[in-house]
Amino acid sequence: MRYDFVVIGSGPSGRRAAVQASKFGRSVLVIEKGRRVGGVSVHTGTIPSKTLRETVLNLTGWRERGFYGLGYRVKPDIGAGDLMSRLHKTLEHEVETLDHQFARNRVHVLRGLARFLDPNRIEVQLEAGETRIIEASRICVAVGTRPLRPAHIPFNGETVVDSDELLELKKVPRSLTVVGAGVIGMEYATIFSALDVRVTLVEPRERFLDFIDQELVDDFVHQLRDRGMGFRMGSKVENIQFENGQPVAILDGGRRVRSEMLLFAAGRVGATDTLDLQHAGLSADDRGRLTVNPSTFQTKIPHIYATGDVIGFPSLASMSMEQGRVAACHACEQPLPAAPTFFPYGIYSVPEISTVGMNEEEVRKTGTPYECGIARLRETSRGHIMGLNGGLLKMIFSIETRRLLGVHIVGEGATELVHIGQAVLNLGGTLDYFIDNTFNYPTLAEAYKIAALDAWNRMTPRREPEAEVPAVPLGTAPSLPIPPSIAPLRDADEDEEG
Ligand SMILES: Cc1cc2nc3c(=O)[nH]c(=O)nc-3n(C[C@H](O)[C@H](O)[C@H](O)COP(=O)(O)OP(=O)(O)OC[C@H]3O[C@@H](n4cnc5c(N)ncnc54)[C@H](O)[C@@H]3O)c2cc1C
Numbered sequence: 001m002r003y004d005f006v007v008i009g010s011g012p013s014g015r016r017a018a019v020q021a022s023k024f025g026r027s028v029l030v031i032e033k034g035r036r037v038g039g040v041s042v043h044t045g046t047i048p049s050k051t052l053r054e055t056v057l058n059l060t061g062w063r064e065r066g067f068y069g070l071g072y073r074v075k076p077d078i079g080a081g082d083l084m085s086r087l088h089k090t091l092e093h094e095v096e097t098l099d100h101q102f103a104r105n106r107v108h109v110l111r112g113l114a115r116f117l118d119p120n121r122i123e124v125q126l127e128a129g130e131t132r133i134i135e136a137s138r139i140c141v142a143v144g145t146r147p148l149r150p151a152h153i154p155f156n157g158e159t160v161v162d163s164d165e166l167l168e169l170k171k172v173p174r175s176l177t178v179v180g181a182g183v184i185g186m187e188y189a190t191i192f193s194a195l196d197v198r199v200t201l202v203e204p205r206e207r208f209l210d211f212i213d214q215e216l217v218d219d220f221v222h223q224l225r226d227r228g229m230g231f232r233m234g235s236k237v238e239n240i241q242f243e244n245g246q247p248v249a250i251l252d253g254g255r256r257v258r259s260e261m262l263l264f265a266a267g268r269v270g271a272t273d274t275l276d277l278q279h280a281g282l283s284a285d286d287r288g289r290l291t292v293n294p295s296t297f298q299t300k301i302p303h304i305y306a307t308g309d310v311i312g313f314p315s316l317a318s319m320s321m322e323q324g325r326v327a328a329c330h331a332c333e334q335p336l337p338a339a340p341t342f343f344p345y346g347i348y349s350v351p352e353i354s355t356v357g358m359n360e361e362e363v364r365k366t367g368t369p370y371e372c373g374i375a376r377l378r379e380t381s382r383g384h385i386m387g388l389n390g391g392l393l394k395m396i397f398s399i400e401t402r403r404l405l406g407v408h409i410v411g412e413g414a415t416e417l418v419h420i421g422q423a424v425l426n427l428g429g430t431l432d433y434f435i436d437n438t439f440n441y442p443t444l445a446e447a448y449k450i451a452a453l454d455a456w457n458r459m460t461p462r463r464e465p466e467a468e469v470p471a472v473p474l475g476t477a478p479s480l481p482i483p484p485s486i487a488p489l490r491d492a493d494e495d496e497e498g
């Protein structure tokens, strides 16, 4: 079997690379060791965790509690079955769409475990024990990652689990310890907390989500503490013991955290250990990751590319897809799409966090004079209608150029709202875009306008009222056209008229 382009792994990155190469007329094969295509994203990562989140928010009536009170529930007793049924339906849909996409684009798929025989030949071990040898002109390694499972953690698939096993949940625990306050830990901790599970988060560092603007993290933590989540910051899990069948995390310093279930989410490792990379002249780092040229995604063997989580940061499905597309363009000798300057980061915790561009700490380090504008989502009419109590949108602008430098949002709809800021940022827009343009009303997007007005108020010296002008009788004053760039003459927190 001989192909122009062979992709190992059918996650977001491999899928996008394969389809792109096929659109350029190349013969393409995707090798996937899993039972079904889709990768971590579809089966154990992005889609399942976001579906679980949506199910929890719907069944608990979370979004309605601002109006009907903390005791409001759409379904009083939510069991594991309730959470899992929507998950299975969503995954079916995703896999079907993907199978169809591959078939439409004439991408061949081979199920089996791939390993290199040499830089151009791959052996695939099929389920039945047979093997196939594939010859490839170009290869894309898109094998992704798997959860880190240190030997001293007694994983048992039921009470001590990793983020893959959590999706096999048989019973909703009453209490949960989450080890690791990375993105995965934070998302699951807050989703289970929204389900009224008592959650304790353990993290060895003093701060978490340190790539997020600190003002947002403070607001976020305030909301989590308010609903009773426990934090053990600066604490490392030394070992885990069992008492009456329940896991007890023993922290350095001697503190103990007991719960019905423990989720270990302290990072992931590249899935390169079975690839026999040395046969291709490659090697991985101590976390199983490959190094690439960041512009073309070529490894040190020029016809072998690596894309997606296996190359490390930022380990996002969204970015993995783009990396796959760029690699395929390069492999097919096509012009490379320009890399966007800024990409958004969305954390689907409850509440959501999303951010694009520089945070305040980063701007400060550049020495650029800047000003911030803040809007609270509850200040918008849409927020009143939805019964929102929390959430804020913060924008940072350069004082000299008025350019937008960063957008940071915590609260309902943050992961969607951020794209307005992303467009303005990548197109080099300024504060004036938000001031001069009209936004739909009532929307949460109106928060952009409010935050921009807030920044404008801080950036513009306040004019003192001049000597009193005698009133002119109505109808006698000449009316002047108002240029759109004229600054608004109202305070940011003044109510908009409907
Ligand atoms: C719990 C969780 C939540 C997440 N949420 C988000 C989110 O909300 N937004 C976001 O953007 N990102 C999210 N991510 C990250 C996202 O899932 C990854 O960035 C994305 O899946 C990476 O895609 P990939 O193509 O690199 O590899 P993967 O999706 O990891 O796919 C790799 C595929 O390669 C296959 N494979 C591995 N080795 C071999 C081999 N030797 N032979 C054949 N096949 C092989 C695997 O079976 C797998 O199917 C989340 C991740 C996790 C774990």
Ligand SMILES: NC(=O)c1ccc[n+]([C@@H]2O[C@H](COP(=O)([O-])OP(=O)(O)OC[C@H]3O[C@@H](n4cnc5c(N)ncnc54)[C@H](O)[C@@H]3O)[C@@H](O)[C@H]2O)c1
Residues within 6 Å of the ligand: 179, 180, 181, 182, 183, 184, 185, 187, 202, 203, 204, 205, 208, 235, 236, 237, 265, 266, 267, 268, 314, 315, 316, 345, 346, 347, 348
């Ligand atoms: N919404 C999203 O975009 C999304 C969601 C989930 C995951 N992801 C991606 O998946 C990747 C992996 O996420 P992750 O959360 O597993 O990894 P991570 O590396 O982001 O976080 C791991 C956390 O565990 C902590 N930790 C390490 N050792 C520990 C120990 N012994 N005890 C307690 N805590 C310990 C670390 O300090 C860190 O805070 C991320 O890079 C992220 O980009 C993205």
